Amino acid sequence: MLPILMYHGLHRDAASRGRFDAVYSVHPEMFARQLDWLVEHRQRSVLLDEAMAGAHHVDERHVIISFDDGDVSNVDVALPLLAERGLRAEFFITTDFIGQLGMLAPDDIRRLAAAGMGIGSHGRTHAFLQDLHTAALMAELDDSRARLQAICGRPVDALALPGGRGGERELLAAQRLGYRHLLGSVPGPNRRPRRDAFLQRLPITRTLTLDDFAALVQWRGLPPRWMKARHAALQMPKRMLGNDGYQRLRERLL
Ligand SMILES: [Zn+2]
DSSP states (O other), X not given: OOOEEEEXXXXXXXXXXXXXXXXXXXXXXXHHHHHHHHHHTTEEEOOHHHHXXXXXXXXXXXXXXXXXXXXXXXXXXXXXXXXXXXXXXXEEEOGGGTTSTTBOOHHHHHHHHHTTXXXXXXXXXXXXXXXXXXXXXXXXXXXXXXXXHHHHSSOOOEEEOGGGOOOHHHHHHHHHTTOOEEEOOOOOOOSSOOTTSOBOOEEOOTTOXXXXXXXXXXXXXXXXXXXXXXXXXXXXXXXXXXXXXXXXXXXXXX
């Protein structure tokens, strides 16, 4: 099993620095408690390269901590809390957001990289890749990676799908461009993590209790079932409305 936690921003409230989201912004104190839980339960936080190399002791429990979008709280709040505990995380950054209000600047990304964190692409514009023609799809994948490589001066070979949406075409395109780690957001524990399929992730939301967090990481009890049911329920309007219509519906609901 390889649980991959999916965070976005860490915000106390809507007035906090960064882009607050009522669903996905996790309170910094709750984030700290979640990290402490991982440490206490000997879940070793690793980066994708190490996890996918497959070389670890059988009794070792690996977990991957990941962040999407590139909110400024990734460096303001997450980095010190991770560093204090000797933990590492993967940061997936949408490159057109770089330097925007409330988002990471190039120097912030270099700080994350210098601290031993993973840097990956989350697209150039955050467009849902499935909606794009092939040329636009390739540009999203290639431009974002080139920009991130130029900023942090090292190869970038991981991609997290914007909005979690993508299928076979997106997988093949990313692989053809040299991406080695591909992450979606279908909830699951990655029982057998594979390179030729999107890795599953566990979205960590604002209202998740510590008990439910523990159940998700260990993939037992009811919370995994609730998460799968919620994902399935959200897939239905996505299919009926298309990505644009779904996004408008979600914005209205929130
Ligand atoms: Zn995103």
